[in-house]
Amino acid sequence: MVLWVFGYGSLIWKAGFKYDERLPGFIKDYRRVFYQGSTDHRGTPEYPGRTVTLEPADGEICEPADSAPAVSNVLVYVATSNKKLNKNYLGPASLEEIAKDYLFQLEKALVELGCKDAHVMDVAKEVKCILSEKVKSS
Structure with missing residues (x-):
């Protein structure tokens, strides 16, 4: 049996399972957002860690790279x-x-695949500015 899994977050750089083949892919009318909490592998029930999920977004395409299906x-x-x-x-x-x-692992993996996801890139840019300001003020 063949089973393809669409990785749009940490699965892009850290699958956590063996696979036979890896291909870039996309999904239409969805966007990648940091709106999901994780209480098992990225946080606790009291302090869930943020992970990405997909949310419906008409006209958008969540993709790691431009490619034909x-x-x-x-x-x-x-x-x-x-x-x-x-x-x-x-x-x-x-x-x-x-x-x-x-964030930065996902940003790096997306860039390596040729994808410029606006939400991920905006978040990464903001963090870099914040970290730069903190370094300047210390």
């Missing part, structure tokens, strides 16, 4: 924003708050 029928995890169904959904936050998690 090579496969279809891919497994994609999308977290719901319904707090009754997803108690770990964190929702929007300031760029500074979002940037405290695995």
Whole structure:
């Protein structure tokens, strides 16, 4: 049986499982956002760590690189924003708050794949400015 998994966050650089092949891919009408909380591998129930999820966004394309579809029928995890169904959904936050998690690994992996994801790049730029200011003031 063949199973393709669409990695749009840490799976891009750290799959955590063996795979036979890796291809760039995309999903239409979704965008990558740092709105999901993790209480098991990136945080605790009291302090969930932010991870990325996909949210519906008409006209947008979440992609690691421009390419023609090579496969279809891919497994994609999308977290719901319904707090009754997803108690770990964190929702929007300031760029500074979002940037405290695995941002730079994701940014680097996306750039290496030729993708310029606006949300990820904006968060990374803000963090770099914040860190630069902190260094200047110390």
